[in-house]
Amino acid sequence: MDLARAHGLSTQAVRNYEAAGILPAAERGPQGYRSYTARHARALDAFLALVPGHGHAAAAAILQAVHRGATADALRLVDEGHARLLDDRRTLTSVEAALRDLDPVPPERGDVFVGPLAHRLGVRPATLRKWERAGLVRPRRDPRTGYRVFGAADVRDARLVAQLRRGGHLLERIAPVLDRVRSAGGVEPLAATLTDWHARLTARGRAMLRGAAALDAYLEG
Structure with a gap:
């Protein structure tokens, strides 16, 4: 043969x-x-x-x-x-549910420290640090002061976490959503990929x- x-x-x-x-x-x-x-x-x-x-x-x-x-x-x-x-399907379901709970996230400019950002989001600075330990936000450190510095993408992520937490989403279910947001380049590009993701x-x-x-x-x- x-x-x-x-x-x-x-x-x-x-x-x-x-x-x-x-x-x-x-x-x-x-x-x-x-x-x-x-x-x-x-x-x-x-x-x-x-x-x-x-x-x-x-x-x-x-x-x-x-x-x-x-x-x-x-x-x-x-x-x-x-x-x-099956796990990928569950992630997709979580992403879709999370996106339904999101309000538009305005573009950010400049850097912000943990205190002002916590005040803006209505959470405690310790909460932002908890999210950081969970890998949900990834601020850089100022090399001179050691303070956490949140850039535009970090602020976007923190806003998304705050919204999703208010919507009752658990931290472990928020993580894959943020991973997808980051890889897609934002919430709007991610939403546009959902049909293809299903396919x-x-x-x-x-x-x-x-x-x-x-x-x-x-x-x-």
Whole structure:
């Protein structure tokens, strides 16, 4: 069987997959050539189907576990992938709920110290320090005085935390929201990405289903 051509891969790629344990070991003919069978094709089908949902490294680990006879380990890795997807869905739900509770955050200019910012937000300075310890705000330190200095992005984050806390959101659920705000470059850019975020999670979930079906077909033999 020309396994490489059938799957649109190079011969070297197939050999690498075999060497890595992603494919079962192939028997060799009298001339030393590898002989690939329908079993190898099903293994490669399973691996290639798992990659879009789980990623290359996890898909490889799943097939490697199967080929060393550790099917339970392989299924645990599949479960862990689904658990990560569920966690990502929960993060998205938290972000959407948080954004619904947010008022527009005006742009900030200049730097501000902890006391004036706490007064502006209606919280105690100790509360801002607690948020800092939780990683929710990240002020820099003035090199001369050691005082905390909040730049524009830090003030934005502090305003968001204050609003979300008033809305009843727990600190541990606020952290992923802020991570997304920072990576998106602000609240408005983040809100614009939610539809795409939903689509990517849906695509990943369906890819996992296809990968599971291909893996099950391989395990059935």
